[in-house]
Amino acid sequence: MRLSQAYLTSALVSTTIAANSWIVPGSPWMSTSNTKIDAHGGQVVLRGDTFYWIGQAASHNVQPYLYTSKDLLNWEPANNPQNSIEWMWRPKIAKPNGQFWIYGQVDRRVQALVSSQMVGGYSKSGNSVLLPPSSYSYSDTGMFQDDDGTWYLLTSADHNEVQVNRINADGSIGERVNRLAKGAYEAPGIVKVDGIYYLIVSGKTGWRSNPNKMFWTDKLVGGSWNGPSNVAPEDQKTYNSQNTFELTVKGSQRTTYIYMGDSWDSKGGPDSNYVWLPMNVNTGSKSVTLQYYPQWKIDPATGVVSTPQNKKRYEAADADIKGNAALTACEGCISKRSVHKIDSSSQITFRNVTAAGGRQWVQFHYNVNDRNRGDAHVYVNDDPLPLNISNLNHRAGYHHVVPVELDLKEGSENTITFGGVGSSDFEMHLESIEVVWD
Numbered sequence: 490m491r492l493s494q495a496y497l498t499s500a501l502v503s504t505t506i507a508a509n510s511w512i513v514p515g516s517p518w519m520s521t522s523n524t525k526i527d528a529h530g531g532q533v534v535l536r537g538d539t540f541y542w543i544g545q546a547a548s549h550n551v552q553p554y555l556y557t558s559k560d561l562l563n564w565e566p567a568n569n570p571q572n573s574i575e576w577m578w579r580p581k582i583a584k585p586n587g588q589f590w591i592y593g594q595v596d597r598r599v600q601a602l603v604s605s606q607m608v609g610g611y612s613k614s615g616n617s618v619l620l621p622p623s624s625y626s627y628s629d630t631g632m633f634q635d636d637d638g639t640w641y642l643l644t645s646a647d648h649n650e651v652q653v654n655r656i657n658a659d660g661s662i663g664e665r666v667n668r669l670a671k672g673a674y675e676a677p678g679i680v681k682v683d684g685i686y687y688l689i690v691s692g693k694t695g696w697r698s699n700p701n702k703m704f705w706t707d708k709l710v711g712g713s714w715n716g717p718s719n720v721a722p723e724d725q726k727t728y729n730s731q732n733t734f735e736l737t738v739k740g741s742q743r744t745t746y747i748y749m750g751d752s753w754d755s756k757g758g759p760d761s762n763y764v765w766l767p768m769n770v771n772t773g774s775k776s777v778t779l780q781y782y783p784q785w786k787i788d789p790a791t792g793v794v795s796t797p798q799n800k801k802r803y804e805a806a807d808a809d810i811k812g813n814a815a816l817t818a819c820e821g822c823i824s825k826r827s828v829h830k831i832d833s834s835s836q837i838t839f840r841n842v843t844a845a846g847g848r849q850w851v852q853f854h855y856n857v858n859d860r861n862r863g864d865a866h867v868y869v870n871d872d873p874l875p876l877n878i879s880n881l882n883h884r885a886g887y888h889h890v891v892p893v894e895l896d897l898k899e900g901s902e903n904t905i906t907f908g909g910v911g912s913s914d915f916e917m918h919l920e921s922i923e924v925v926w927d
Contacts, residue, residue: 509562510927511784511797511850513892514728514764515752515884520556521565528554529751529761530579532632532734533561540789541607543570543582543591544733548759553580553591555608561738561789568609571602579733581632582607583640585656590614592642592662597626599642599662620644620654622665627652631734633679635709641666643688645675651690653709666710671717674702679709680735680746683772686712689720689748691731696753698726703777720748720768721779728781729887730764740792746770747787748779752883762883767794783852783890784925799926800852801843805907805919809838822920831909831917833863838906839922846899850925852892853878853907856918860886863911869895870904892925 509519518526531544539557542564546554552575556564570580570591577593577600584590591602591611598617604610619626620642631643633653640656651669654662674690681687686709692699702717721727730750738745746768754760767785769778785796806816806826812835819827828837855865865885866875879885881893897903909917 511786512765513784516882521563530733532581533736543580550575553577571611579630581630585640590660594630629675631677643677649673651677669714676732678732678735682770687777689732696757698729701727701732705775720777728764738792742791742793745792783892797925797927800923802921802923803839804921805837811836827920829918833910836906836908840904841901842903843901844897844903848894849897850892851895852890852923854920857886858916863909863915865909868906
């Protein structure tokens with residue numbers, strides 16, 4: 490190999506940024522200002538034809554940050570809601586009266602900010618308070634608005650209760666109308682479909698992902714919760730994410746429900762990314778299932794979800810193979826062949842790869858025997874530095890299809906080399922790469 494693991498770089502492959510074309514779970518999501526979107530533990534609300542995404546900025550002392558978008562793909566940084574607020578976790582927006590309110594957790598108490606406008610002009614609304622009843626301290630914050638316009642603050646606490654409190658017309662936190670006390674859960678969010686309330690929560694495992702659960706009730710005020718059930722396969726740990734909000738997009742052709750999740754780094758810091766996915770809500774079976782797509786987008790006007798259809802595929806079996814890697818039969822592969830036993834001494838080089846020029850998505854179809862024992866990386870053309878795929882997409886090693894954005898030359902003169910660095914028992918299995926042209 491040309492470089493040891495110590496030289497693997499996670500640097501972006503280009504200093505320019507084009508408009509986003511896809512939502513890519515686990516990949517860094519860039520704003521229109523060529524900065525990484527920093528709005529974790531967040532919420533998206535729609536006013537008019539504009540979506541507003543608020544969340545905590547991990548890179549700025551956990552301040553609330555706000556972004557705006559027309560298409561749910563390209564997000565423009567807006568005026569920060571309140572720069573003097575620090576360490577406000579999971580901020581959420583509500584509009585219980587003629588003003589806009591932000592509620593977030595500061596020192597396990599509720600701190601409210603209020604403004605006459607959605608963007609900018611926020612100031613503290615009194616001191617932080619404990620939740621009623623019984624001086625309830627908490628950690629995570631969620632938000633839900635019912636069909637009648639009533640807003641509800643969702644919280645979780647150390648004594649393992651998820652609590653639902655009504656937000657009063659004056660913006661204060663009112664009475665508790667429901668609670669869930671069926672285990673150690675946090676990160677609450679609610680979506681309502683056909684009269685059923687679906688509550689999604691995660692387990693309490695710090696920054697480590699876990700299988701998020703769903704409970705349901707047909708009566709939010711005073712009703713009992715049924716469940717739990719999984720929203721994704723147990724071993725996927727909610728696709729390496731934690732719930733933060735459920736967004737409903739009502740289009741002209743269909744209503745689509747979107748799971749918003751955070752893919753945290755080990756400390757909940759600025760290296761954290763996002764996992765957004767459409768949800769299948771079955772009111773007959775009372776189930777919620779995340780629909781996993783490596784790349785997808787939604788048309789907010791119609792509510793229709795689409796995935797890349799125009800891709801050019803390059804088989805690993807047809808590439809140049811060096812090292813201990815070996816060609817093998819693969820019944821589940823399109824070409825019935827693949828390359829396995831790719832270790833630290835192996836390289837798979839794809840030549841004559843055609844691209845449009847500039848930043849372009851490339852899907853790597855590969856598996857690893859244990860992602861904790863090593864990393865996949867890629868060399869592009871004559872760049873002497875390898876790119877660590879795990880740093881370009883948190884789904885690397887967790888999912889068979891991993892899209893990463895690479896800087897490619899126009900035409901068919903591109904060379905992409907796939908390899909890995911890890912322990913002596915680390916190895917990978919590569920089926921193909923696909924260059925996305927949509």
